[in-house]
Amino acid sequence: MNNQNISQVLNFEDNQTAISLYGELNRNLQLIENSSGVKISVRGNSVNVSGSQHDVEIASELLSQLYDLIGKGYPVYSSDFAFGLRILESTPKARLDKIFLDKVYVTTQNRVISPKTPNQKRYIDAIRNNDIVFGIGPAGTGKTYLAVAMAASALVTGQVRSIILTRPAVEAGEKLGFLPGDLAQKVNPYLRPLHDALNDMVGPDKCQDLVERGIIEIAPLAFMRGRTLSNAFIILDEAQNTTREQMKMFLTRVGFDSRAVITGDVTQVDLPIKQHSGLLEAQKLLNNIDGIEFCNFSKSDVVRHPLVQRIIQAYEVSEE
Incomplete structure (x- = not known):
């Protein structure tokens, strides 16, 4: 790779x-400078990018593509700069518009939810x-959040009549019996992430109304x-904590005009040592069935705080 220092000037027409x-x-x-090591100076509509040839080419391509995206009406967020850099580092000829412009859902705060990595787009x-x-x-790759966004979109557009979100109530170090309250109050902490995602999509008041109406x-x-x-969008979250019997039970609940998304992280199984994960078994048994698709994410798909990706990497190194 040619690492000589160069400068490249980009001229943008629209102020x-x-x-x-x-x-x-x-x-x-500044985000690009901190992430890629280039130096960027601005004079009006002209941007000068300097640094090693490889870094300058990636940063310049990112700026050009995001400029075009803004021109097409896409509301570029600060996080898109980090996601875009990551994509172009791994695939320099990638077209960000093919990923970012795939509008999945628009939240009540008018925030556009779209895939941020090639794997998310495939998902x-x-x-x-x-x-x-x-x-x-792993955690933070958008598995559940994007699935909930797809569910909300399917409900709004009339593709399904209801949304069903479920998780196995498996103790991650704590015992349900020691938690205060009745059964609903005991399991609520396990379902909180699903509530949070839905609240983001449709707003707390609308979400509560839809829950009360059974939609x-x-x-x-259980x-x-x-x-x-039937006629539902069903999401099973934290599926690594299902047993073989629970996974089989869930998959055979799917009726006509329904679709199901099963999400999980096989590195975070909280089942008792002698119990095998239903998600791991499903990977082996169902991988070649038409109509069922498996999408695998890695730490490069993490879309949370940048430190999350580094934490996942540190644990992977330790386990190896």
Whole structure:
């Protein structure tokens, strides 16, 4: 790789689009500097990028593509600069518009939810094209959040009549019996992440109304036994903590005109030592069935705070 230092000047035609690209007090350009090691100077609509040839080419390509995205009406967020850099580092010829412009849902705060990595884009496409999809990978990769966004979109557009969100109530170091309250209060902490995601999508008041009307159901996995779930978007979260029997029970609940998304992290199984994860077994048994697709995420897909990716990497190194 050629690492000689070079400079590249980018000239942007539209002043307002350029200002949006730079961010308040050039904050977005500072993010690129901190993440890629280049130096960026601005004079009006002209940007000078200097540094090693490889870094300059990546940063310049990122700026050019995000400028075009803003021109197409995409509301570029500060986090998109980090995501874009990561994509272009691994795939220099990637087209960010093919990923970022895939609008999954618009929240009540008018925030556009779209995939931020190639794997997230494949995941969204898999959910659109298959009745059952497994999203497997570490925390922070958007598995559950994107699935909830797809569920909200399917409900709003009339593709389904209800949303069912469920998790196994498996103790991660604590015992349910020692928690205060009745059964609903005891299992509520396990279901809180699903409530939070839905509140982001439709707003707390609307979410509560839909729950009270039975259009949205958030319940422990045990409550699914004996039911047939038709015309619904069903999400099983934390599926690594299902047993073989629970996974089989859940998958056979799926009725006509329904789709199911199963998410989990096989590195964080909280089952007793002698019990095998139903998610791990499903990977082996169902991998070649038409209509079922498995999407695997890695630490490069983490879309939380940048430290989360480093934490995951540190643990992976330690376990190896």
